[in-house]
Amino acid sequence: MGADGVKVAYIDLSKEKAEVRDRSDLSRYFGGAGVAFKLLSEYEEVLREDALHPEQPIIFSKGFFTGIYPCATKVAAAFKSPLTGELGESHAGGNLSYAMASAGLDAIVIEGASETPVRIRIDESGIEIKEADKLWGLSCFEVENMLDGRSKLYIGEAGEIQIPFACVTVDIYRHFGRLGLGALFGSKGLKAITISGKKRIRVKSSYYQEILKRIKEDNDLKKYSEGYGTSENTAMMNEVGGLPAENLQANRFDVEGITEDAFAKFLVEKKTCSGCPIRCINVAKRDADSPKIAYDYELIYSFGPLLGIGKAEEILELVERVERYGLDAMAIGNLLAWATEACEKEMLGLPVPLKFGATENYLKTIDKLVEGEGIYKDLRKGTEEAAAIYGGKDFALTLGKNAMAGYHTGYALILGQAVGQRHSHMDNNAWFLDFEKYPSEEVVDELISDEKKRCLMNSMGLCLFAISVYDLKTISEGLNAIGIDKSEEELFEIGGEIFEIKQEIKCTCGFEYEKLSFPERLFETESMNGFLNRETVDKMLKRYVERM
Numbered sequence: 088m089g090a091d092g093v094k095v096a097y098i099d100l101s102k103e104k105a106e107v108r109d110r111s112d113l114s115r116y117f118g119g120a121g122v123a124f125k126l127l128s129e130y131e132e133v134l135r136e137d138a139l140h141p142e143q144p145i146i147f148s149k150g151f152f153t154g155i156y157p158c159a160t161k162v163a164a165a166f167k168s169p170l171t172g173e174l175g176e177s178h179a180g181g182n183l184s185y186a187m188a189s190a191g192l193d194a195i196v197i198e199g200a201s202e203t204p205v206r207i208r209i210d211e212s213g214i215e216i217k218e219a220d221k222l223w224g225l226s227c228f229e230v231e232n233m234l235d236g237r238s239k240l241y242i243g244e245a246g247e248i249q250i251p252f253a254c255v256t257v258d259i260y261r262h263f264g265r266l267g268l269g270a271l272f273g274s275k276g277l278k279a280i281t282i283s284g285k286k287r288i289r290v291k292s293s294y295y296q297e298i299l300k301r302i303k304e305d306n307d308l309k310k311y312s313e314g315y316g317t318s319e320n321t322a323m324m325n326e327v328g329g330l331p332a333e334n335l336q337a338n339r340f341d342v343e344g345i346t347e348d349a350f351a352k353f354l355v356e357k358k359t360c361s362g363c364p365i366r367c368i369n370v371a372k373r374d375a376d377s378p379k380i381a382y383d384y385e386l387i388y389s390f391g392p393l394l395g396i397g398k399a400e401e402i403l404e405l406v407e408r409v410e411r412y413g414l415d416a417m418a419i420g421n422l423l424a425w426a427t428e429a430c431e432k433e434m435l436g437l438p439v440p441l442k443f444g445a446t447e448n449y450l451k452t453i454d455k456l457v458e459g460e461g462i463y464k465d466l467r468k469g470t471e472e473a474a475a476i477y478g479g480k481d482f483a484l485t486l487g488k489n490a491m492a493g494y495h496t497g498y499a500l501i502l503g504q505a506v507g508q509r510h511s512h513m514d515n516n517a518w519f520l521d522f523e524k525y526p527s528e529e530v531v532d533e534l535i536s537d538e539k540k541r542c543l544m545n546s547m548g549l550c551l552f553a554i555s556v557y558d559l560k561t562i563s564e565g566l567n568a569i570g571i572d573k574s575e576e577e578l579f580e581i582g583g584e585i586f587e588i589k590q591e592i593k594c595t596c597g598f599e600y601e602k603l604s605f606p607e608r609l610f611e612t613e614s615m616n617g618f619l620n621r622e623t624v625d626k627m628l629k630r631y632v633e634r635m
Contacts, residue, residue: 150548243413389420
């Protein structure tokens, strides 16, 4: 959103047409998640259809603070998820937000589907839909090397064959990872998008230096800028007894070989997203012949303790494999963990037998999932669907059909991910509430309040790592410095409106709180805060529904 309105590019792949429209009517929602979901809400009829229906839209919207303040690196993607069948939301950094701004765009809406592989090229001169036959079938690593542009988005083979947890890779090291956006690209025949531009995007603000100073001095952020980032969580979660191991059959694991120091042996550089002073992207390389990949706690958890693997090099090899295909690491780690236990219980017979800690067989299984023959065609539907077919729902670690995050901390985390509007641990501050030992009766109100604030932050395009700096007061002062008068109360109200828009989309897609389920394993294995009981969760869920 700028002085010349909200510029939205509408690209119709069926008609091979593109145009840019001024949608100044959306300016109340600033940008990012607010604009993205307000746009998605305009497709009410098709949202009732299958997630891979040709007319399902894909929407990208850059954050309002892009180019104005530091750490405003994110672009929000809004879509119907092929994994959950409801609201799909993902956020990616890299160069994308700055590239969209430099091309003069605030948002992009992609409609329709192409009968042949295509790619979209966007720059200040216009929008082109170009053939992509030579790119189709190539890995993410190969496509990256064949594209030009300030920012590059692309899918691998997993997206082409519409695996419901396929991701979209952004600028090598970032992703629209959760909930299957890559499958939507594949269903539309869309292999890649490149965006460049020369438009000057920085808005001078006297408040910029003040926020930058706060960011550099913030102790929470020093973990990323001066340390090894979230990879430090592995040892910490293990120490407190909240680390899901071997499909959450235990809450601790031998982490000596997968600590931040173990991974640091393979660290070759630390990178940052455009417009961010924090170098939080840890880039590793196993050996001279392996590709460079980024790693963080969620990947370490998904391919390490969850699968019984305790060697950093083996985890990195698994990350390389899913990066090549363009798969969401958390989803496939979750699926492999469930399948391993199902094999051990003789509920599942696989040509390649699975055993916790057997890395080579996990690598082979990932290949076979992409090939999709026989039983693997069922497995690649995701953990929730596979468990519905073969049994074992009591140890299928999904919340709202999405893979559980790597934190078995307590009631707030499992409820927060289940009711969060995209079923992500990043929807709200649940993890914090468990660490602070909030009483269960207070957790619900805190979850709702915090998610509304995050809706506002996600509209500004702010990285949630910087949440300790960007409170509503700081955002209000930042807006005031560029001539926009919004009080903290008004901003929270707008966050609440965005929250309601997302809730309406979920309901349109068929979501019902009454259908939420919690796997028995969550209550069988001790959490960081002791053993949990289902009755308490049920009471908290009831309270949440009453507050909605």
